[in-house]
Amino acid sequence: MDATPVIEADGLGRRFGGRSVLQDVGFRVGAGEVFGVVGPDGAGKTTLLQMVAAILRPTEGACRVLGEDVRKRPDRVQARVGYMSQGFSLYDRLTVAENLAFAAAIRDVPKEAFAPRKAKLLAMAGLERFQTRREGALSGGMRKKLALCANLIHEPPLLILDEPSLGVDPLSRRELWRILDTARGEGRSILFATSYMDEADASDRVLLLRDGRPLAMGAPAELRGMARGRVYSVRTPDPAAAEAVLLTSPEVLSFQRRSAEEVRVQLRAADRPPALGLPCRELKPVEPTMEDVFTVAASGDGPADALQPEPVRIARSQVLVAAEHVTRRFGDFVAVSDVTVAVKAGEVLGLLGPNGAGKTTLIRILCGLLAPSEGSATVAGFDVARQSEQVRSSIGYVSQKVSLFTDLTAGENLTFFARAYGVPGAEMNARIRWACDRAGFPTADQGLVRNLSSALRQRLALACAIVHRPKVLFLDEPTSGVDPLSRFRFWRLISALASEGVAVIVSTHYLEEATYCDRLGLMMDGRMIALGTLAALNAELGLAEARVEDVFLGFIARARGEARAA
Template identity: 55%
Template sequence: MVIEAEGLGRRYRSVLALSDIDIEIGVGEIVGLVGPDGAGKTTLLQLFAAILDPSEGRCQVLGHDTVNEAAQITSKIGYMAQGFTLYDRLTVAENLSFAAKIRGVPGGDYMARRRRLLDMAGLTPFLDRREGALSGGMRKKLALCANLIHEPPLLLLDEPGLGVDPLSRRELWQILDDFRSEGATIVLSTSYMDEADRCDRVAFLDRGRLMALGRPDELRAQAKGLVHSIVSDRPAEAEAALHGMAGVLGIQWRADSVRFVMKPGADISQDEKARMDALGQLALAEPGMEDVFTILRGDESVPGEAETAVATRPAARAATGKTGEIATKGLTRRFGDFVAVGDVTLTIAPGEIFGLLGANGAGKTTLIRMLCGLLPPSSGSATVAGVEVTSDQGQLRQRIGYMSQRFSLYPDLTVGENLSFFASAYGLSRRDAREAIGWAVEMTGLGGQHGEMVARLSGAVRQRVALGCSILHRPAALFLDEPTSGVDPLARFRFWRLIRILAEGGMTVLVTTHNLEEAAYCHRLGLMDMGRMIAIGDLSALRAHFPGRELATAEDVFLAFMERERARPQSERAAS
């Protein structure tokens, strides 16, 4: 066995982060660790890496005890933390050379290994580029190469796909599969359930305990018959019908349906079936790993009375009284000779959820920053909520909300203090601020969190605080840049429910995401590549671009477009 843990636990003062973990991992396995925020995934990886000592139990890695023989373990393994462990002022070649030297890779082996890794990662053309100038996907691939340069028999990866576009994640997995085929063992944590599906076994952690361990197909079989969907043009009413229904564990509010998961052993009564059939078409759905996550998590997550009341009435009208239509014509942004966004023309209707998809560096964030008035366009025009983005910045900012990739909160302030600060920044009077904060707290489910320091909150709760701050002034248009990156499926379902409520009330939402399971929540999608908008439409319209091909998922559709673009000559892509 590569890893043998028995009764493994770790305590941080009075907090028991992990307890009673028993697991064995063999040669050549890929094992995925999944679970909600704070479940203990990172702590377990650090115990395996001999970075932390256990408070209880024992662990052997590669035949060595993690407490008494830590040096023998750390010299043999590769460990990639969530944060990039590279040097942003060094080039690709310099980072790899440094990693090889500290790992004692012989000079004769280094060049051959470097050539192979760079070719696998597609980084050969970028040898002389500084790490800080690479896209997020390229940085992750370089970090992986730096951890593989000494050809470790065990690779420990903490959220390797976090913040990486689907194309780059697929390339990361190709590298992992190649090394696994040579006998390497890989243990990784992930919040992407499609990555969990690619593992040989999945370990589900919750509140520091190992709740389930098995092959993905074994775990999905546990959810058979428990997942349902209601295809309806009245999703808010369909969700309200689920309120109070015993045994409902989780609800996903999608663009054209409501999907829900039942507790094992719970039944839907005939009266409840009749109520749902009156709203649309009720049917069993094929379970996925997200549904397994919901069942294993176990907590019933149906909204309470107050939340359901919010969901079933229109959200408060935007304070401006203006609709949130977004319209661009030939919108372009250049940085010297580099075209970050080129000739983008689109219209997004009030109340529409528009998903913006693309690889790292495709121009999504640059486009959002132009629409928010934070970056002037080089040419073209854009109107948001009735305001030309280059005309009146003050008026524009009163009509939009913006939640950036890195939540712009103050960690040393409480939730209430953050909300008060942003209300003041939006120019709300004390009376209006009190009303707005009450509405935002109700909308985002932050009741009881008012006095909590933001620094002590989980990522999922900070996410809702950031959303609350961005909608205090009831904007007509809301821009969300990678809002759900790194949060677990249940937190993501709850967050998207809030977005649907806001859109139902007429707020226009433009959202970027690398988690293509979220494409099902959007009314339409826009695909960007090299700064250009290469396709716009709902999933059905996008699939129609590839007649005869079986494109079952949103990721299949996305990758089909990206592959077609990559197959075009560079000169043709740049000119179009």
């Protein structure tokens, strides 16, 4: 590795007005090194990357990139790096080829170099067949790959990528990282930000960031040492009973169900096996993942929420959501094709699938926001096409982009949603207190929503969605961009609501969250290609308790093979 650092950051900080969003960050990145900045939304990742890319000036500290001071010569830094923002920096009315040509023109790529570079990048990204397609007509994963190609066309020595795989399905994430591995193999340095903890393993070194402050920094193997001795696997015939014990134990920091018979536990203290009185057949320490590392590093937050469920209000045998051969077309495009599914009270159904699989469209149909083109569906006994108003009054819905009013306070948002859902005035205050308690949102927090952390916004959105005590709850990628500990706490809230008889349908790109669901529905090209418990899906593929990712990719490969054979 070249001895001269590509990035030298010392004591970096940034204030916006009187508010500090980043403090005391320092690191070096060498030639050919991959450096990951890992943390939840609101951690300061984008601010840090924009300072390194010379888009924002630091208010504290110093930073040199490719030998240039980002304060004194921002133009030189910007000309030599490839910076890919979270939002798409492409032109949706231009084709794939036209976007690349434009990117090359503004980067002064020599005409004789453009054609071979374009051909190489398109082949690497698998976009050769789509050169004449408008950018706006591409899937999310394809747009990300095109944006990456546009930032590689001038062959920069440093790539700066802000959450390159955010909102992208696991298959597209894998393809994106293949492109980045090729760029790394050509000697480029890569600085990337992500909220996906598993992507830290693709880094040579990692900076864990939270609330604008560094938590830890080092190689992934070094960071795992922080959590070693504090992570255990519990094998049990009764995971629900084990979780009930874990919720009340002061030794336990967090836990996640990993399969029908395994719960993974993170402890507050190392090298002390938990004497928890668990109903288990095996208890053993396991090698920490980067999710475990972040959970341990961020463990100053105090104990996880120990929610005790209220008595079940709805008979568990009652089918609350029923879709029969539902299809939805937009012109010639079939977004949802012949989907049949039923969800009972107290059941959690997880929807998995690549971008464009039809998950959000299906949820919007079941919410009464879109009428099916064919087929029928009922929610809480109401027809989604003919009784959409009654459907909407019976459900809670948290969309991908949390639909809160950011210029209102939390209390004002709660009051607005309570009124919109028809909560009687005499019950308003009690219902709001109940919803905040169930969602784990601190009722004392009355600041503007725009100033809340992503985890608190998520809880507030949940409180707003359940203030009228719905029978069915729809969650469309509710945990995108939050840290592992906040995700764990959020799923405990969902489990508590399900235990009260609420039917929950949730879509997610975090495949490990599938283990919190009673059943999984795998979607592709608008079709439901698999439906069942994780154990049943494993058995259908002939796998012996495989990872969720293996199950997901196995059914995708099978569906594609069947489509080719048809």
